[in-house]
Amino acid sequence: MTKTNAGRFFEDYRVGDVIRHAVPRTVSGGERALYHALYPARHALHSSDDFARACGLAASPLDDLIAFHTVFGKTVPDVSLNAVANLGYAEGRWLEPVWPGDTLRAESEVIGIKQNSNGTSGNVYVRTRGLNQRDVPVLEYVRWVMVRKRDAASPAPDEVVPRLDRVVLPDALVIPDGLDFSDYDFTLAGEPHRWGDYQVGEVIDHVDAVTVEEAEHMLATRLWQNTAKVHFDATFREDGKRLIYGGHVISLARALSFNGLANAQLIVALNAGAHANPCFAGDTVRAWSEVLDRAPTNAPGVGAVRLRLVAHKGPPGDLTLKREDGRYAPHVLLDLDYWALMPL
Amino acid sequence: MTKTNAGRFFEDYRVGDVIRHAVPRTVSGGERALYHALYPARHALHSSDDFARACGLAASPLDDLIAFHTVFGKTVPDVSLNAVANLGYAEGRWLEPVWPGDTLRAESEVIGIKQNSNGTSGNVYVRTRGLNQRDVPVLEYVRWVMVRKRDAASPAPDEVVPRLDRVVLPDALVIPDGLDFSDYDFTLAGEPHRWGDYQVGEVIDHVDAVTVEEAEHMLATRLWQNTAKVHFDATFREDGKRLIYGGHVISLARALSFNGLANAQLIVALNAGAHANPCFAGDTVRAWSEVLDRAPTNAPGVGAVRLRLVAHKGPPGDLTLKREDGRYAPHVLLDLDYWALMPL
Amino acid sequence: MTKTNAGRFFEDYRVGDVIRHAVPRTVSGGERALYHALYPARHALHSSDDFARACGLAASPLDDLIAFHTVFGKTVPDVSLNAVANLGYAEGRWLEPVWPGDTLRAESEVIGIKQNSNGTSGNVYVRTRGLNQRDVPVLEYVRWVMVRKRDAASPAPDEVVPRLDRVVLPDALVIPDGLDFSDYDFTLAGEPHRWGDYQVGEVIDHVDAVTVEEAEHMLATRLWQNTAKVHFDATFREDGKRLIYGGHVISLARALSFNGLANAQLIVALNAGAHANPCFAGDTVRAWSEVLDRAPTNAPGVGAVRLRLVAHKGPPGDLTLKREDGRYAPHVLLDLDYWALMPL
Known part of the structure; x- marks a missing residue:
């Protein structure tokens, strides 16, 4: 019974830790079709290879939120299995399109930690990156969650609350290579x-x-x-x-x-x-x-x-x-x- | 709030208008698998590449109704968003198989229009064509729908009711290139x-x-x-x-x-x-x-x-x-x- | 009304009969994506092409149970449409990975038959093989089901109960070519x-x-x-x-x-x-x-x-x-x- 993953508790996080999340995933046209079945998604660039080519891309990339959800899902067993609440997101950027056939994995760095005043839980801040099979980052974002403590009596860690930008500045936006809306x-x-x-x-x-x-x-x-x-x-x-x-x-x-x-x-x-x-x-x-x-x-x-x-x-x-x-x-x-x- | 599409009303159709429908769609093995999950579809030609090859085709085409639904779906925002009823179909023909990787779009020509006697709605007849990424028609059909008027007081248009064949004649059926059921x-x-x-x-x-x-x-x-x-x-x-x-x-x-x-x-x-x-x-x-x-x-x-x-x-x-x-x-x-x- | 398949009854099976099941099926990335949507499947070898390659395979094979279900599904119209109960499995072995693009079909040999004492049903034992488009077996297993008789008055057949191994011996396990967990x-x-x-x-x-x-x-x-x-x-x-x-x-x-x-x-x-x-x-x-x-x-x-x-x-x-x-x-x-x- 000790072989199952009970998830991490607040005490298990240290600022600076890098967690390599499990279960890489190859995504394909199957995920794209399911996305269209699950959501009323109609943005043409994610629906049509030809439309995407007319916009300068090699083909239609998978929906940006497919990339987000796939990366997010990988983090759940390590970050939010014992989370009481998903508190916020910041500094999220899509860095490279995800194409059918790509394999995604995820890593998170613990960038902040702060025990709550009630002593039974605390906030954990992680910066998560999704990477493709060439180790190129496709996505990064900060997320913070409230996580239960294993033991209310364990001492509070030193508090580290990261300074996060309230908005990604326009200069920092990454435009996919070749994107051209001229025609x-x-x-x-x-x-x-x-x-x-x-x-x-x-x-x-x-x-x-x-x-x-x-x-x-x-x-x-x-x-x-x-x-x-x-x-x-x-x-x-x-x-x-x-x-x-x-x-x-x-x-x-x-x-x-x-x-x-x-x-x-x-x-x-x-x-x-x-x-x-x-x-x-x-x-x-x-x-x-x-x-x-x-x-x-x-x-x-x-x-x-x-x-x-x-x-x-x-x-x-x-x-x-x-x-x-x-x-x-x-x-x-x-x-x-x-x-x-x-x-x- | 004016940026959303409220759909067309009866007054918005003119005989001879050609509507290019939005959101082209690339279909793949994902749509095929979903079709099998959604419907108890077992016709072998749409299930097996090898069976299709033994029948003279290059591979298994997507189900004929995948082509139909995809084309039909594109027409909804322009034809039937304010429809009271979908009244009929005629002169539908499949013209070319749809293969995984094809991108479909649709166009409709308004071929008839007739206000109803109550003055609050009318029938609109459209001939819709689905086209692939090489602009080859894959499907065409006539559909007529009853559409609400925006304003009951607007004048009735000149009535045009198209003469439609009650049945597609056998000579007009298009057989996919190479189809051979000899073996x-x-x-x-x-x-x-x-x-x-x-x-x-x-x-x-x-x-x-x-x-x-x-x-x-x-x-x-x-x-x-x-x-x-x-x-x-x-x-x-x-x-x-x-x-x-x-x-x-x-x-x-x-x-x-x-x-x-x-x-x-x-x-x-x-x-x-x-x-x-x-x-x-x-x-x-x-x-x-x-x-x-x-x-x-x-x-x-x-x-x-x-x-x-x-x-x-x-x-x-x-x-x-x-x-x-x-x-x-x-x-x-x-x-x-x-x-x-x-x-x- | 006689054109529909009412399924086989107990009287319709003879030991030694080989049934070629209908409707071959090409499986692809669409089936893989659906499997992940339908089940909380996370084994990395079936999730990631890269992980599978690091284990010596050419790519990620489809989940072993996709192969099983696809083959099993083909047998239903011939084996279990009139089954009262699915009684057991034995001697099941996966023989070759199934890759996206493979086409699967199935055959079953009747290897046993035994009327029940009440005279209204009997047990039928079949050995089923799944084969890919190169006629290479990908899977085989024995299944036995209780099937209704069409006519309780029909005579009982000679009883044949196959001797089945209680467990597949380790020496008989087939390891996919190239599989290597060293790294x-x-x-x-x-x-x-x-x-x-x-x-x-x-x-x-x-x-x-x-x-x-x-x-x-x-x-x-x-x-x-x-x-x-x-x-x-x-x-x-x-x-x-x-x-x-x-x-x-x-x-x-x-x-x-x-x-x-x-x-x-x-x-x-x-x-x-x-x-x-x-x-x-x-x-x-x-x-x-x-x-x-x-x-x-x-x-x-x-x-x-x-x-x-x-x-x-x-x-x-x-x-x-x-x-x-x-x-x-x-x-x-x-x-x-x-x-x-x-x-x-």
Whole structure:
């Protein structure tokens, strides 16, 4: 019985430790097809090899969130198996497209640690990198989680809280080699709106909605080899509910955002993110976006747009984000801050 | 909020307009595997590269209905987002096999328009073509839908109702290049019945049944990038039900028809089709077929058979199609008229 | 109506008959991705091409159970469509890895037959072989099932009960060509435990659990083109339940066993197996293993371990296998006896 992995507890992390996560994964056209079955994903660059070639790429890369979920899933047994909460993301950047046939693995460095005042848990900060079969980083991001202590009596470690950028600066965005939106086909992409048409402060209600089923979120979460019990085992929580993986909500919201942001083709940075409230099967998920910033890039025809993406389970058109006390409204599921690339 | 696509209304169609639909799609072995997971599909030509090669093809093409659903899905945002009903199909022909790696896009020409007497909606007729990455047409069909008017007070357009063939003539059927059933292996295909064994008027009850789940029809419908809200959003209809995409029922019925029609390997024409009654999760779907016609072809060993394929949610063996008043019996879901190719 | 396959009855089997099963199947990266979505499968050799190459293989073969299910599914219409019970397995051996792009077909020889004392059914023993597109056997196993008689009055056949080995001897295990665990990366594989760390008699509770949904087991069972009505048709059983394909439980349990047996990379033999009790949607499946034996092999760095794999739907930590009367405890779903390969 001692051969199973009970996961790490708060005491098991030391700042500077580098964890090589297990189970590398080769991804292919199968993962791409499943992504389209699981999410209403329609961004043309991730749907069509020909569209991607017309944008200067060798073929259609796998969805940016396939890369994210695959890397994230690898970290779960080492980082969040005993996590009480997934607290935040920062400094996320996509560094290289992932192509069918690539093999991904992940490493995390512990960059911060801070015991909570109640003495039973603490926050752990890790910087995770996904690498392909040539050891080229494809993705990196910081995540911090609240992890249970094994023993409340164990002494508190020295506190290290990393200084994290609130936003990835436009100069730090990595544009895929060769990307060129000069001859972008807006009709094939599905919408006429270009970079210049989006104004900072503009809010877009994405109109569509998806009611989530147990089978769907479990298929998705397993696909990323994410093993957290709470997503799969209806006997794990006292209320008999299976908590939906937060990344499932990210992908749902991003896919729903096609309607109004069809040309926000590639995600290149994750500035911040909060899973505001839990999502369960039966919830009907909607999404809206707010334009937070815009920046030019060096790539031909390519602009960057910074977006807030909010997922909620409220009625259509309810764009409330926070309550009067500053906390998230109870129907809000996700508040994500990211950079995407659009045609000028 | 004006950036989202509200879909076209009846007033937005003009006869002669050609709509280039958005979001081209590269299909692969992933879509093939999902098709086998979603439907009990067993026709050998779409299951085995080796079987297909023994029939003169380069490899196993993707299921004919994968081509249909992919093309159909592209048309939804432009044709049927505000449709009240999907009224009919005609003059459908498969023109070229779709291979893994192909990229499909779709175009539709408006060929007819007719306001309804109540003034709040009208019928729109479109001829849709699916094209591959070499701009070769892979599929064409006529579909007509009832679409809401934006404004009941807007004037009725000049009425144009296209003359449509009630059936695709055998001479117009397109046989895939190289198809040769001379050395057909009936054992591997699963049944001994050949073209000559099917008599016009013969009825085959396909015996098997599938009880449909919400997760399944949503996975399937999303896979074809079909975005109609009514399939995904449990809050959209007043009764809280998600309407199952009619094409899901077509694929279920076609797959169930293997049992008795295992050698009807390829669909080459869609003569007509009616979604007689809505299908919802929890329904148990059964199918039966009637042989409507037979015709020789020029390809070696290949005959064509015209079939009526009926899906229903009634008890086993209930082959009732219509009520005394000529309307479809309430348990009938689908009445499809198509041509398939069989070994002589 | 006579064109549909009613399946074989007990009277239809003769010892020595060889049945060529229908519908060959080409498997690809799509099936691999679906396997990861359907089961929490994480064994690195089936997840990563690079990991497999570091173990001497050309690429990552498809999961051994993909091969098993695909071959098994082909036999259903000929062997178990009218089966009352799936009674046992023996002498199962994996003979050659299955690679993406391979086409599998199956043949079964009837090797035994024995009417039951009640005269209404009998046991049929078949030796099934799966073959790839080069007619190389990839898998063979013996299975016996209880099959209904068409007519209780038909005479009993001469009884032939094959002598079956209770366990595949270590010398008979087939190691994939080139397999070499000399440079095995235990960190990437996920656990440090090597062949020498497992003691005969040791029991490992795999801790994780999965609550099963209807959509999931139907997707899986269809993927293997297994057509038994009882898995898909909620009107088939009087209690309105869909019986979950026993192989689905095998794959669930094997995937759950990663936690404690991450290095048991390849299944090479199936010694015995019993589906102790039926599994239905809503059940939460757990698994535990017992080490039954160990043996060296001729391949560099590779040892064989014989394992009992038990799946159950009881509470966490309930490792009861049998009741006092020697029958399986009611919460036990599966009792499987197999050989796997591990690094020394």
